Amino acid sequence: MSGAAENSADGRADRSGTEEVPSFRYTAEMAGEIERRWQQRWEELGTFHTPNPSGSLQGDTSGAEKLFVQDMFPYPSGSGLHVGHPLGFIGTDVYARFHRMLGRNVLHTMGFDAFGLPAEQYAAQTGTHPRTTTENNIERYLSQIRRLGLGHDERRRIATTDIDFYRWTQWIFLQIFHAWYDFDADDGKGRARPIGELEQQFESGERATPDGRPWGDLTRAEQRAVLDSYRLVYLSEEPVNWCPGLGTVVANEEVTAEGLSERGNFPVFRRNLKQWMMRITAYADRLVDDLDRLEWPEKVKTMQRNWIGRSRGANVVFELPGSTSGIEVFTTRPDTLFGATYMVLAPEHPLVDELIAARGEDQGWPEGTDERWTQGAASPAEAVAAYRHAASMKSELDRQETREKTGVFTGAHATNPVNGESIPVFIADYVLMAYGTGAIMAVPGQDQRDWDFASVFGLPIVRTVEPPQDFEGEAYTGDGPAINSSSQVTGLSLNGLDVEEAKKEIISWLEEHGHGSGSVQYKLRDWLFARQRYWGEPFPVVYDSDGTPLGLPEDQLPVVLPEVADYSPRTFDPDDANSEPEPPLARAGDWGAVELDLGDGLRKYERDNNVMPQWAGSCWYQLRYIDPDNDERFVDPDNERYWMGPRPDRHGPDDPGGLDLYVGGVEHAVLHLLYSRFWHKVLYDLGHVSSEEPYRRLYNQGYIQAYAFTDSRGVYVPAEEVQERDGKFFHNGQEVTREYGKMGKSLKNSVSPDEMADAYGADTLRLYEMSMGPLEASRPWATKDVVGSHRFLQRLWRNIIDEHTGQLRAVDIEPDLEMRRALHKTIAGVREDYGELRFNTAVAKLIELNNRVTKEYSAVAGTPREVVEALVLMVAPLTPHLAEELWSRLGHEAGLAHGPFPVADEQYLVEDTVEYPIQFNGKVRSRTVVAASAGQDEIREAALADEKIAAALDGKEPRKVIVVPGRLVNVVG
């Protein structure tokens, strides 16, 4: 050491010593100090407390337009956040802060979707109660996000695991349980109604009972069974997805295309088990149709449409000669009935046994049966049995991998109703029992799958739609005139009609002659709602001695989770399809047995021992944000109407209402967003909310991804220790392989927001995340780039505060005209960018303006207050702590969270002169400056007078001169 002075006496940094960073520079340490101070201040002042029209959070809501912004409900994972997690949270915060500064009443908060498997699995391993784990994780999560300075109304935080919250989840369940769907209501659109109204219809005789007996003649149990069959929540003994590896059943939406559970990747089996279902299918049409009323990404709408899978067509019955029954098929192309040359039943179709039995088990093949149809079996019965056995052995994956068409002839024939022709009936696994009627009419001329099957089995192919002249394919699915579509037997002809006309015509013919009717099919299935787990909402249901499920009265809520010795359901060998679910609540001692008076005296009942799926809480949490501690209702109607009600004046006459901006990842496109819309619509139908949709506008943020590196053994090495040389990557001198993808601890490429905040401050992290690209784009994380955002904040700071003295540099001097113009152009641009979530370009504009200020004023005594104050206000949504600090140092006592926000002055947005590029034959050759007020002729003259253009023309007349006002001139020679 040289023995230099360690401190300087005058407060300035000693520039000759070891202390070289100026004392008042905006460093990470200073940022941290500022951030802690302002976060504390905001909390003390309740800066982000948002008033409601009524209730416990009542305040003045007059005058200000409301804005409800929400992030998708995070799960408080115990492993901590990486820098990708808060991307959307910061985005919504910037948007919310911008609008708050504009004077809007902004609701922005965040709660936790806290039920779920990880805490339960941890409990099973360690004995720690899931509530303890969950609460610790929430605290950890909060400490990480609080550091980011998100302007949340902390009074509105909720967690789905709070008893005060899940009490209302149970209450909503009961509303749905005590409702039925009246398909005739609202002119056929349908509406959920209280079950009591259905009972009245039966009592009064307005609606007939299933077997026609008067309602009063039914026993109470029979009445209950009838009502239960109508409920929006019902017990069903249909095939469900049983996952032995998890020990629970799961919803269709939770099974991957490969037939594995989304969580855990365990095999899932179709099993008949008695389970709770929600009748989401009743809402299929409204869930599809109302997508048109939402401001959502098309991609998500498409995914929902595909999932619901509505297709319109007709059900047609093909008679079986010598039998009273027929084969009913669903088809979207009834116009092609004349091309139906055979039929196919799904192998599991119940009619198959009847067909075999009708001909006689020991009957051989009909005379002249094609060899290809028999699979070498001696009889249809034998062939069918063999085929069914083979089909049942195939997994979903096998079926998908081999698309070759297989099947066998059943020996039976059916009659095509349009022409009376007898056509053979096959079974084949390309027809699925679960869709439509489990049977098809095969039209090889217009369906490629049928074409393929017909080719293998040598079946006739009849085109009934004329393909274009140049058509070279096999099956033709396009539009065209109908051909080969008439019959002397029935007198029907569709020839010459186009597809749409033919469909209409044939449907009315089918209906008239009793052969079928128009129909709509959906892929959507009812929602399997029960899980055999511990850490979820218990069902508010008990069973009486007959096993009839009864909804508990409201005053019995909440049903609190019991203490148990073992938190896990029994799990099984993942491949043990025949195991049976054993839920933890079934082992909760005497919890399950209750004595209640449900109207007919004190009796014994048994509690339901399932819990709700994790999606339940997120189906309605936005409503609880509105009124988090209302203990009279799940949400106050005034408050709901204020925050979520339709605003036709602002969003058009068709506005369904809902919150104003919902930001989250696209992975919830089907599951959460579909379930939530469903619940919301039920609540709307029952009159509990005024909005028809929960989320008016949806925005999908991208993912922050990262590079990961593996060594020669395939083991991940710490990404931060990898060095790049000449396009290759090295770790400790060894070359490693680069992969691109997720960020995660196991990939050793995780970067936490805390370490970034330590190194640069939270404001820098916020700014960087917003500036690295558009919010919706996925992009790689680059720690080394963060310094650029930090330098910008340092330069901004330096324009206002002297780094060496801490003195204010802003003074009351007039900026010149060019600076004013730059300022107002920036204001106009930044306002627009913020409003449209284009934070990256807003940042660029702010940096540009700040660089201009630096260039012009860094060498002189002070910077113009007018410019730097506007800069501070404009940067505030992005870097709120720094902005508040500078704003206060600029002499403002009140904070800036509620504005003002600079307004652009139009007079500085128009230029006096415009520089026009002059193109010659489309290439820029010169430039000329003309008055902004110049007319087309003047601009043209100025361009032609230009030396270089005159030279290019070489004395000739231009063939054409294109003048684009405000843009350029193109001279065509």
Add this chain to the structure above:
RNA sequence: GCCCCCGUAGCCCAAUCGGCAGAGGCGGCGGACUCAAAAUCCGUGUAGUGUCAGUUCGAAUCUGACCGGGGGCACCA
């Protein structure tokens, strides 16, 4: 296999109605400060927009085909 989105500088990204390819950041290079380095500051633009056609006075932008990347659906009748 079908459908959708995206390809701009070494990297992340801008570019209103089709109108000057560059706003911003990283890196690189040069310089200042330093004994030196880090930090900081100043300066510096290297691609003609994945490829090939077409429309146009003019194409990153519109159209078609192809290549590459990402996503969705996948025997749904």
